[in-house]
Amino acid sequence: MRIFRLRTVPIVIxxxxxAVVLWLLIPLHPSARKDILHGKAYxxxxxxIKPIFDKPLSSIxxxxxxxxxxxxxxxxxxxxxxxxVIKFYLQGSREGEGWAVVADLGWRSRLFRMLHGIIIGxxxxxxxGAIEDEHVLRTPSGxxxxxxxxxxxxxxxxxxxxxxxxxxxxxxxxxxxxxxxxQKAAMETGDKRVIAGISFSNIDGDITRGIDMLESKxxxxxxPSAGSLIKGSVDLRQTGSDTIAGTILLTVRxxxxxxxxxxxxxxxxxxLDRFLSVQNMKTDSTINRxxxxxxxxxxxxxxGEK
Amino acid sequence: MxxxxxxxxxxxxxxxxxxxxxxxxxxxxxxxxxxxxxxVSKNLHFSVGGENIISRLPSTFYVITYFPDDIPVIxxxxxxxxxxxxxxxxxxxxxxxPHGTKIIYNPNRPPEKMLISSYxxxxxxxxxxxKKETLQNLLKLYKSPSDVAKTGTLTPSFKEWxxxxxxxxxxxxxxxLTNVFEAQKKTVLIPLVKDPKKIQAMAGAITLTTSxxxxxxxxxxxxxxxxxxxxxxxxxxxxxxxxxxxxxVKSQYEGKINSSGGNIIxxxxxxxxxxxxxxxxxxx
Numbered sequence: 001m002r003i004f005r006l007r008t009v010p011i012v013i014x015x016x017x018x019a020v021v022l023w024l025l026i027p028l029h030p031s032a033r034k035d036i037l038h039g040k041a042y043x044x045x046x047x048x049i050k051p052i053f054d055k056p057l058s059s060i061x062x063x064x065x066x067x068x069x070x071x072x073x074x075x076x077x078x079x080x081x082x083x084x085v086i087k088f089y090l091q092g093s094r095e096g097e098g099w100a101v102v103a104d105l106g107w108r109s110r111l112f113r114m115l116h117g118i119i120i121g122x123x124x125x126x127x128x129g130a131i132e133d134e135h136v137l138r139t140p141s142g143x144x145x146x147x148x149x150x151x152x153x154x155x156x157x158x159x160x161x162x163x164x165x166x167x168x169x170x171x172x173x174x175x176x177x178x179x180x181x182x183q184k185a186a187m188e189t190g191d192k193r194v195i196a197g198i199s200f201s202n203i204d205g206d207i208t209r210g211i212d213m214l215e216s217k218x219x220x221x222x223x224p225s226a227g228s229l230i231k232g233s234v235d236l237r238q239t240g241s242d243t244i245a246g247t248i249l250l251t252v253r254x255x256x257x258x259x260x261x262x263x264x265x266x267x268x269x270x271x272l273d274r275f276l277s278v279q280n281m282k283t284d285s286t287i288n289r290x291x292x293x294x295x296x297x298x299x300x301x302x303x304g305e306k
Numbered sequence: 307m308x309x310x311x312x313x314x315x316x317x318x319x320x321x322x323x324x325x326x327x328x329x330x331x332x333x334x335x336x337x338x339x340x341x342x343x344x345x346v347s348k349n350l351h352f353s354v355g356g357e358n359i360i361s362r363l364p365s366t367f368y369v370i371t372y373f374p375d376d377i378p379v380i381x382x383x384x385x386x387x388x389x390x391x392x393x394x395x396x397x398x399x400x401x402x403x404p405h406g407t408k409i410i411y412n413p414n415r416p417p418e419k420m421l422i423s424s425y426x427x428x429x430x431x432x433x434x435x436x437k438k439e440t441l442q443n444l445l446k447l448y449k450s451p452s453d454v455a456k457t458g459t460l461t462p463s464f465k466e467w468x469x470x471x472x473x474x475x476x477x478x479x480x481x482x483l484t485n486v487f488e489a490q491k492k493t494v495l496i497p498l499v500k501d502p503k504k505i506q507a508m509a510g511a512i513t514l515t516t517s518x519x520x521x522x523x524x525x526x527x528x529x530x531x532x533x534x535x536x537x538x539x540x541x542x543x544x545x546x547x548x549x550x551x552x553x554x555v556k557s558q559y560e561g562k563i564n565s566s567g568g569n570i571i572x573x574x575x576x577x578x579x580x581x582x583x584x585x586x587x588x589x590x
Contacts, residue, residue: 063495221550267550270543274496 028109031153036165037100041089042206045198045234048085056242056302057195059279081108083154091162092206098159100146100166109152120147135167195236195244202229223264228256230292239299248296258294262287265296276300330447331371331476331486332454338365339471341514345579352380354422355391362387368454371486372444377419379435379444381454386432392422401438403428404445411438460507462525464571470511470522477507478529499540504533512574520576527569534565541572548574548582557581 038044051057053074074082083103091098105112112119120137124130128145129137135148139158146157148167155166200207211226232250239245250265252258265287273283284299335350337343343361350360350369367382386392393399394412403409403426411424415436425434426441431451433441448454458475467473476483487502499505506529512522526541528534545561552559558577563570576582 215554219551219554221554267546270546271496274500274543277500278491278495278497 024110024114025107026110027106028113028152030104031150033150033153033155033166037089037091037102037162040091040095040165042092042202042204043090043198043200044088045196046085046087047196048192048194049082050084051195051238053079056244056279056281056300060276060281060300063275063279081111083108089162090206091159092204093209094204094206096159096161098157098162100155100157100162103154105149105152105154109149112154113149116147116149123147136163191237193238195238196234197236198234199232201231202226203231223268225257225260225264228252228258228261230256240301243299243301246296246298246300248298250294250296252292252294254292256292258289261294262289265294269296269298272298277303330444330482332474333369334366334455334473335369336366336471337363339469339513341516341518342471344516344518345472345514352378352420352422354388357388359387359422370444370454372440372447372482377436377440379433379440380422381431381433381451383431383451386425386427386434389425392425392434394423401442403442407445409438409441458507458509460509460525460527460569462509462511462523462571464511464523464525466511466513466521466523467509469513471514473509473511475507475509478503478505483508498544499537501536504528504536514579518578518580520574520579522574524572524574525569526572531568534568534570537570538563538565541570545572545574548576551582552576555581 052061083105085104087102089100089102091100116134120131120135123137123145127140129139132138132144135146137145137147139145143158144160144163146155146163146166148155148157157163157166202208205227207229208227211223215221215224230251230253232248235247237245248265250261252261269283269285269287273285276283280303281300282303284301286297288295288297335342335346337346346360347358351358352360363380364382364384367380370379370381371377372379389410390398392412393410394414397413398410399413400408400410405428407426407428409424409426415423419436421436422434423436424438424441425432426445428445428451431454433445433451435441457473458477460475460477461467476486478484481503483505484502487497487499487505491497505526507527508524510522510524512520514520526537528537541563545563549559549561557579558575560573560575562573564573565571
C-alpha cells in the first residue's frame with residue numbers, strides 16, 4: 001500500500017507539471033484590435049523572422065552596420081520564443097506620427113503574459129524609458145513606448161496617437177479603412193518561401209517627407225524623385241535554397257518625374273549590388289515601365305550562380 | 307548611412323587627389339601650386355610628437371602606400387625633420403636597410419600608422435613612416451631614391467598631368483592596386499571598384515584653386531576590353547555618388563567619362579571640395 005502511494009505521488013506531480021505546461025502552451029484568443037492600425041498607416045509590412053536567421057539573409061543582415069553580431073548573439077533557446085511573423089505600421093503626420101509592431105504570439109502567448117513584468121522591467125533597465133504604468137514606458141525624449149498584450153497579440157508601439165488607437169476605448173471597433181490607396185501586404189502566411197511584404201502610400205507625402213529628412217541628415221541625395229510616387233510595394237521571397245527574389249512595384253503620379261525615378265532606382269540597385277558583392281553575392285535585375293508603374297525584379301544569389 | 311557615403315566620397319576624392327611598375331600607389335604633392343598647401347595642411351596628418359609635420363615638408367613630397375603593410379610612407383628631398391623626436395632620442399635603435407642605408411627607429415613605436423617613428427636617409431632623400439619594416443620593404447623597390455618621382459607605365463597626355471598640384475600613379479603589378487581597393491572593402495559598406503583585378507594601371511592629376519575648386523582627370527587602363535566595360539560602370543557609379551553628395555551640399559559639380567585608346571578617362575570639376583568634406587570631419 002505504502003509502495004503504491006510512493007509511486008503515485010511522483011506520477012501525480014508529473015501529470016500536474018505536464019498539465020501546467022500544456023495549459024501554458026494553449027494559445028490565448030486572438031485580439032480584435034490587431035486590424036485597427038492597417039487603414040491608418042502609410043507604410044505597412046509583414047516580415048517572417050525565421051529566414052533572417054538562415055542563409056543567405058543572415059549574412060546580409062549581419063553585414064549591415066550595427067548588426068554584425070546581433071543575430072549570432074541570440075541564444076538558440078530564445079529563438080523559438082521569437083514570434084514567427086511580425087507586422088509593422090508607420091503612421092504619418094495626418095494621424096499623428098508613430099510606429100507599431102504587432103505579433104501573433106500563438107503558443108507563446110501565456111508565457112509572454114507571465115513574463116510581461118520581467119520584459120518591461122528589462123526595457124527600463126536597458127534605458128528605453130521609465131515605466132509609467134503597467135504597459136507604458138516614457139522615453140527620455142518624452143514619447144511613450146507601449147508594450148501591451150491583448151489575448152495572443154503583442155503590440156509594441158511608439159507615439160501617443162498610435163498608442164491611443166491600440167489601447168483606447170474605441171480600438172475594439174474594428175477596421176475603418178480610409179487609406180484605400182494602400183496596397184495591403186497580404187502575405188500568405190502559409191507559404192514558407194515568403195520573407196516579407198511591404199506596402200506604402202505617398203498620398204499625403206509622408207514618404208517624401210521621410211526621404212527628405214534622411215537626405216538632409218546624411219547630406220546625400222538618395223531618392224530626390226520620391227515626390228513623384230503615389231504608392232508602392234515590395235515583395236521578397238525565397239526561390240531556391242539560397243536565392244532571394246524581390247519584386248518592387250512603384251506607381252508614379254501623372255505629372256511625376258518618371259525619368260528621375262528610374263535613375264534613382266537604378267542607382268539604388270547599383271548600391272545594393274555593390275553592397276552584396278562584398279558578401280560574395282550577385283544581383284540580376286530588370287526594370288520595366290508600363291503605364292504609370294515601374295516594376296523592378298531583383299534576384300539575389302551567391303556569386304558564380306548567375 | 308551618412309558615414310558610409312562620406313567614406314565613399316573621401317576615398318574617391320583621395321584617389322583623385324592623393325608608377326613605372328614600382329608596385330606602389332604614389333601621390334605627389336606640389337605645395338607651390340595654388341590651393342595645395344591649404345589642402346594638404348587640412349587633409350594630411352602625419353604626427354611627430356603631436357606636431358603635424360606636413361607644413362614643414364619641402365614644396366614637393368610624395369606619399370607612398372605599399373602593401374602588405376598598408377602604412378603610408380613620406381618621401382622627400384632634404385633633411386630629416388625632428389630626427390630625434392622620430393627615433394626617440396637616446397632610446398633610438400637602428401637596423402641595416404637596403405642600398406647600404408641605416409634605418410633609425412623608435413623601439414617604443416606607437417601603433418598608430420600616421421605617427422612617424424622611423425626614418426632613413428638615402429642620397430639626400432628622406433623616407434619616413436611608422437614601421438621600420440615598411441621602409442625596409444619599400445626601399446627594395448627602388449634602384450635610386452629619385453625613382454620615387456618616376457611615374458608609371460601610364461603617362462597621360464592631358465594638360466592637368468603637367469600642371470596638376472596633386473598627381474598620383476600606380477599599377478597592378480604584384481596585385482598592388484587590387485590590395486588597395488580590397489582593403490577599402492573592409493572599411494566601407496559599398497565598394498567603389500567591384501573587381502580591382504580588372505585594373506592594370508591608373509594615373510591622375512588635379513589642379514586646385516585657393517577658392518577650393520578641384521579640376522582633374524583620372525586615367526584608368528583596364529586589363530582587357532571586357533574589363534573596360536566593368537571599369538566604366540565603376541566610374542559611372544563614382545561619378546553619380548559624388549554628384550549626389552555635392553548637389554545635396556549645394557556645391558557645383560561636373561563629371562564626364564570617356565573611353566579613348568583602350569583607357570577610361572574620368573574628368574571632374576568640383577566647385578567647393580570643402581562642402582563635400584563637411585560631414586567627414588564630424589563623422590570621424
